[in-house]
Amino acid sequence: MTAAGVQSSPSGAVPAPAAAWPAVAWLRLARLYAVSRRVPAALGLLAALGCLLWAALYWRWNIAGGPAAQQFFSLAIETGAAAVIAVTTYGPFGEPERATGRWLPWLRLAAALALTAAAFGALAAGATGGTLPGGTLALLRDLAGLTGTGLLAAAVLGGAFGWAGPMAYLLITETALSGAPATPWVWPARPPHDLGAALCASAVFAAGIVAVTVLGARDPGRR
Amino acid sequence: MTATTDAPVRPRPSSAARAVPLTAARLLRIELRHSPMPWILPLIAALFWFDSYRPSISQPPIWVLRTFWNMGQGHTIVDFGPFVAGMAAWIGSRDGRRGTSDLVTATARPRWLAQLVTWAAAAIWAVGGYLVFVGVMFGVYAHQGLGGAPPWWWVPVGTAAVAAFSAAGFAAGVFFPSRFAAPLAAFGAFVVMMLSSQTGFTATSGWALILPTNSNGNYEAVSGVFYRYLPDLPIARVMFLAGIAVAVLGLLGLPSGAGGPGLRRAAAVVTLAGVAAAGTAIGLAGTAWRGPYGIVIPALHDAANDQPVRYTPVCGHAAGTPVCMNPAYRRYLPDVTAALRPLLAEMAGLPGAPARATQVPGTYTSSEGEANPVVTISGRPPVLRVPLDALATLPGYTGFTGAPETEALFADQLRALSVHAFVGAGNGTGAPAQQAVQAALLLRVGVPFAVQANVMDAGNGPGPPPPPTTGPVYAAARRLAALPPAARHAWLAAHLGALRSGHLTLAQLP
Numbered sequence: 251m252t253a254a255g256v257q258s259s260p261s262g263a264v265p266a267p268a269a270a271w272p273a274v275a276w277l278r279l280a281r282l283y284a285v286s287r288r289v290p291a292a293l294g295l296l297a298a299l300g301c302l303l304w305a306a307l308y309w310r311w312n313i314a315g316g317p318a319a320q321q322f323f324s325l326a327i328e329t330g331a332a333a334v335i336a337v338t339t340y341g342p343f344g345e346p347e348r349a350t351g352r353w354l355p356w357l358r359l360a361a362a363l364a365l366t367a368a369a370f371g372a373l374a375a376g377a378t379g380g381t382l383p384g385g386t387l388a389l390l391r392d393l394a395g396l397t398g399t400g401l402l403a404a405a406v407l408g409g410a411f412g413w414a415g416p417m418a419y420l421l422i423t424e425t426a427l428s429g430a431p432a433t434p435w436v437w438p439a440r441p442p443h444d445l446g447a448a449l450c451a452s453a454v455f456a457a458g459i460v461a462v463t464v465l466g467a468r469d470p471g472r473r
Numbered sequence: 474m475t476a477t478t479d480a481p482v483r484p485r486p487s488s489a490a491r492a493v494p495l496t497a498a499r500l501l502r503i504e505l506r507h508s509p510m511p512w513i514l515p516l517i518a519a520l521f522w523f524d525s526y527r528p529s530i531s532q533p534p535i536w537v538l539r540t541f542w543n544m545g546q547g548h549t550i551v552d553f554g555p556f557v558a559g560m561a562a563w564i565g566s567r568d569g570r571r572g573t574s575d576l577v578t579a580t581a582r583p584r585w586l587a588q589l590v591t592w593a594a595a596a597i598w599a600v601g602g603y604l605v606f607v608g609v610m611f612g613v614y615a616h617q618g619l620g621g622a623p624p625w626w627w628v629p630v631g632t633a634a635v636a637a638f639s640a641a642g643f644a645a646g647v648f649f650p651s652r653f654a655a656p657l658a659a660f661g662a663f664v665v666m667m668l669s670s671q672t673g674f675t676a677t678s679g680w681a682l683i684l685p686t687n688s689n690g691n692y693e694a695v696s697g698v699f700y701r702y703l704p705d706l707p708i709a710r711v712m713f714l715a716g717i718a719v720a721v722l723g724l725l726g727l728p729s730g731a732g733g734p735g736l737r738r739a740a741a742v743v744t745l746a747g748v749a750a751a752g753t754a755i756g757l758a759g760t761a762w763r764g765p766y767g768i769v770i771p772a773l774h775d776a777a778n779d780q781p782v783r784y785t786p787v788c789g790h791a792a793g794t795p796v797c798m799n800p801a802y803r804r805y806l807p808d809v810t811a812a813l814r815p816l817l818a819e820m821a822g823l824p825g826a827p828a829r830a831t832q833v834p835g836t837y838t839s840s841e842g843e844a845n846p847v848v849t850i851s852g853r854p855p856v857l858r859v860p861l862d863a864l865a866t867l868p869g870y871t872g873f874t875g876a877p878e879t880e881a882l883f884a885d886q887l888r889a890l891s892v893h894a895f896v897g898a899g900n901g902t903g904a905p906a907q908q909a910v911q912a913a914l915l916l917r918v919g920v921p922f923a924v925q926a927n928v929m930d931a932g933n934g935p936g937p938p939p940p941p942t943t944g945p946v947y948a949a950a951r952r953l954a955a956l957p958p959a960a961r962h963a964w965l966a967a968h969l970g971a972l973r974s975g976h977l978t979l980a981q982l983p
Binding site for chain 2: 291292295319322326329330333340407410413417418422424
């Protein structure tokens with residue numbers, strides 16, 4: 251038995267769909283990537299956090315105390331959203347995926363940006379339940395910065411532990427807020443139009459995006 | 474072939490009985506080696522330093538004051554709880570995420586016991602980390618020579634809280650095996666801790682006392698200095714937190730795949746026992762009442778803990794008058810004697826002038842660490858009794874003030890409160906004549922009129938501040954202060970009795 255005669259397709263064979271429709275192939279790749287990162291579940295959780303923010307503002311859940319207490323619920327919910335985004339960077343395939351997926355960095359970038367945008371949309375919708383401290387601008391700044399801490403933590407600790415970054419930042423912020431910090435690195439404590447705070451939050455977000463895009467989350471294969 | 478019914482029953486090899494705990498120990502060793510919980514400890518260590526230790530060093534060097542933030546208000550638990558819960562959730566979701574639940578369920582070891590071993594390994598790391606971090610912090614405090622006694626009872630509370638968070642997170646991971654279990658467990662734990670803090674700030678009685686972040690009425694500046702820390706509430710809190718941990722771990726044994734019927738029944742009993750313990754603890758907290766020096770739970774109270782702490786006072790002299798203090802406040806003795814020196818010199822020889830000054834414990838309200846700094850003069854011979862712990866102006870950093878309190882402010886307030894007691898003004902501002910004499914005496918000892926109004930109110934002084942430094946009161950005060958010392962002394966000696974009884978009017982002042 252030889253392979254002679256199989257170099258060409260038999261008559262009547264249909265070409266592969268992916269080859270015929272690159273856009274479909276792209277969509278399929280994106281869908282598979284999203285499923286592997288549990289993006290649909292993340293979108294559901296982000297929507298749930300948006301509802302939680304709406305409920306917190308509508309029923310005016312508040313805790314006693316100063317600025318830290320007044321911002322607590324909104325900031326905690328933004329932190330939860332950032333933690334969810336960070337955890338989606340966890341990939342179960344490890345080395346094989348990195349070795350074969352040349353589009354992987356773009357998929358990581360797209361997923362992180364899309365989820366951040368979705369989180370902002372969900373939380374902005376939730377903010378219609380009442381008066382959000384700092385308004386939508388502060389929400390965007392704080393969410394971006396917190397997401398940056400999560401993505402950085404994912405790059406350093408691993409995607410599964412990316413949530414630790416926003417949680418740690420929230421704890422630091424809650425402590426720092428009680429002392430009226432002047433540093434822009436505690437951006438939730440600054441006014442919404444504070445340029446330094448916006449730059450710091452943007453820088454952290456950019457660093458997180460770059461780290462996750464280029465490096466990806468730390469290899470989880472050993473865990 | 475016959476049945477060997479007459480054959481003796483073969484005894485169970487003794488080695489088999491020994492093998493069960495040995496196998497469990499081996500399993501625990503494996504889980505300890507593979508648990509990812511240690512990876513989060515460096516991050517917790519950094520947060521522990523930032524959130525628990527760093528703010529505490531701005532407190533006066535007394536154990537109860539320095540640990541008020543991190544132990545009394547439970548910030549060490551806030552630092553650990555969310556992260557431990559998140560990591561435990563990740564560990565608990567391991568089999569579910571990897572799709573190996575069926576595989577491990579079919580092994581010889583019951584699923585529930587294997588899960589308990591996995592949780593135990595995670596909890597050992599977490600609780601061990603907590604004890605090490607708190608131990609290091611206490612060691613640093615001890616090296617700094619803090620006065621008073623450490624709040625030992627709050628360490629088991631924190632330990633039980635960390636164990637409870639690890640159990641709750643682990644259960645969340647087992648029942649909801651997803652990559653999102655960890656962040657959601659951490660998020661939930663953080664919200665729970667913040668809500669607990671909120672309730673702890675406001676609730677001064679009832680069930681809310683069970684919350685480990687609630688310091689109302691049970692973590693006052695006299696604890697560990699004049700009186701023991703009352704262990705009633707910490708015992709109830711340990712019961713509550715341990716009950717939660719046990720109940721949650723028992724829940725893991727209820728599903729059908731957790732083990733045989735006997736084991737599941739045992740898990741049900743464990744769950745009920747945990748719920749009962751937590752519920753009993755809440756009930757006990759509901760019976761608590763505020764004793765003179767802490768929260769008393771009648772069912773847990775030991776009267777021996779009401780005894781004051783014995784100590785040998787440290788003494789100095791101010792204008793020939795002994796000034797004695799609790800050794801925990803030793804470092805403030807020079808400040809106190811310096812503050813009282815001109816005042817006691819001015820009072821010397823007058824009726825009711827203190828023959829001695831001594832530190833006494835403050836009397837605290839039911840709210841969080843607040844006391845009314847009422848200085849009194851009583852007894853025969855008269856003794857000036859100063860509740861130093863109730864003064865918010867101790868020199869140096871006190872509380873979360875942005876700048877340190879100055880010796881001058883402390884001296885001014887101590888003089889003002891002492892003169893207030895000397896003229897018999899009581900808890901209010903006093904009669905106009907008493908206000909005038911008080912203002913004159915304070916002016917003589919270096920507290921200007923303009924400052925007097927502020928220092929009387931500094932740190933919750935007695936009653937509202939005196940009126941502005943104009944009007945008949947200050948006019949009379951100026952006249953009295955302008956008298957020659959001998960004349961003023963003679964007038965005071967003749968009229969102090971009438972002044973203290975409130976019978977003297979402004980017109981009768983010289």
